[in-house]
Amino acid sequence: MDSAALDRFEASRGRLASLAYRLLGSAADAEDAVQDTFLRWQAADRERVETPEAWLTKVVTRLCLDRLRSAQARHERAAGAWLPEPLLEGDPMLGPADTFEQRESVSLAVLTLMERLSPVERAVYVLREVFSYSHADIAGILDITRSASQQHLHRARIRVAAGRRGGGEVDPASARRVVEEFLAAATSGRTERLVALLTDDVTAVSDGAGLSRRLLRFRTRERVASYVRAGFKPTPAKRRLAGGSPALHIARVNGSPAVLAVVEDRVVGAVAFEVAGGRVAFLCGIAAADRLARLDETWRQREPGAPAIASW
Structure with a gap:
């Protein structure tokens, strides 16, 4: 591959990722898809590629759809064990963040909601809402009609x-x-205050400290508050599992505030929040x-910076 072709791919790498x-909701899988796209670009007859950006977009989208449709992915998602991979603020893989729709599309809440979509609906939704592709362009990328693209987008918007x-x-x-x-309420045991800080339709999901085969899901303010209070209550067993007594930092993950549990500069846990109307509407x-x-x-x-709690 000549330097011009390599430079052309590298200029698109961030957008493709x-x-x-x-x-895919997974940084590791996204990196694999981009690498596979690079290999296809390397092997392609590039003289016949009229618009490299469109060609690369089509290839990476098709590779992602293949992964979403694979037997392994279907099994993991059907088994209820799937959660999106969180990314720290500033990670280039979070991509464009100029509009509310672009920022919202990488929130853990929306990535989780997009599991309700079919692979094609998910692709149309992302290409249109986040990257502003026309329905004509999306039809070409996915080999569907413009009308089908519009219908997929309509259904995706309704489901999401x-x-x-909450609102905006x-x-x-x-x-x-x-x-x-x-x-502060969670670590002090003030369950009543926790309940007051939750919206009426709050939802919480968890991978059970990484030990559960299925996701744990909680609804109603009382159940979520009870789960949070139990989760934030320090015990010797939890400290052994974490490898020490974590410091709790407040950071931003996927565009939302989050609490990170850190032991000797190693992140051992993360809880991301969605806030609406001054209360917590979603926890992950x-x-x-x-x-x-x-x-x-x-x-x-x-x-x-300094942790919110130096030693949990």
Whole structure:
């Protein structure tokens, strides 16, 4: 491959990675899809490629659809064990963040909701809502008609909207204050205050400290508050599992405030929050090491501020 062809691919790598991440919900799988796209580009008759960006977009999208349709992916998702892989703020794989729709599309809440979509609906939704492709372009990428693209988008919007909590975008500083208050209540045992900080339709999901084969799901304010209180209550067994007594930091993950549990610069757990109307509408707790690998790597490369709680 000549340097011009390599440069052309590298100029598209970031966009391809953020597209693949939104389609797959996994940074590791997204990186694999981008690498496979590079191999296809390397082997292609590039003289016949009229628009490299469109060609690369089509290839990476098709590869992602193949992964979503694979037997292994269907089994994991059907078994209820799937959660999106969280990314720390500033990770280039989060991609474009100029509009509310672009920022919302990488929230853990929306990535989880997109599991309700078929692979094609998911692709149409991401290509149209996030990357502003026309229906004509999407039809060419997916080999469907423009009418079919419009229908897929309509169904995808309805399904995502049906599961959304709250209204529009929340000021980051305000959302952080809610999470700080929530953390204080959770670690002090003030269950009544926790309940008051939750929306009426709150939902919580967790991978059970990385030990559960199926996701744990909680609904109603009382059940979520009870789960949170139990989860944030320190015990010797939890400290052994974490490898020490974690410091709790407030950071931003996938565009939302989050609490990170850190032991000796190693992220061992993350709880991401969605805030609506001054209360918590969605929580996502992740502790499985494979889901935290990229976030942990990014965290180690930064100089974190003072923790909210120095020793949990």
